[in-house]
Amino acid sequence: MTYIPLKQVLTPPINPTINSLGQLGNAHVCFNDLGVHQLIHHWLRVHACMEPFIIVTYQHLGSLYAVFKLLIPHMRHALAINAMARESLISAEGIIECSFTPGKYSTEMACVAYRDWWRPEGLPEYLIRRGNGST
Structure with missing residues (x-):
């Protein structure tokens, strides 16, 4: 038995309503990704x-x-x-809050990411987490 691979080209749908909904969904994903990238990965x-x-x-x-x-x-x-970034970009009603998807929650989003990013660095918590300390 021989295997013949299927060659299929994916094209946008003919119906313009479905195509515009796909483009709108793609735009939402891109803008949300932009907000996370700029606030969390770049700034923070x-x-x-x-x-x-x-x-x-x-x-x-x-x-x-x-x-x-x-x-x-x-x-x-x-x-x-x-x-300068604190004054104009990430301040309340700054450029990021006015133009990025999270809006007024962008600073709160960065604070939550910062809180969750750091592990417990105190020695007792560190030893317990690694299984070397007493519980």
Whole structure:
């Protein structure tokens, strides 16, 4: 018995109503994905999580250290960029709240993602979670 693969080309439906509903659904998915990407993956996991490290590096690492010199190009304008983003992009009634799908819940969505992102970092909770501590 020989196997003959089926070659099928998928095209949009002939009925324009069905086609427009598919495009509308695709647009909703894309806009929701854009909101999650910009708020969670870009702002929270790139900009916001690096601020404490930048501040500590400037406060406690001398400018003569090689690590400091390697990090400076990456950190030079990050705090200023984050401050401007807080003012115009992620503030209440900012650009993101006015134009992204989550609307007024975008900041709350980022806060929930931040809360769920971090594991318990305290030593007793960490040991119990790994099965090494007493319950």
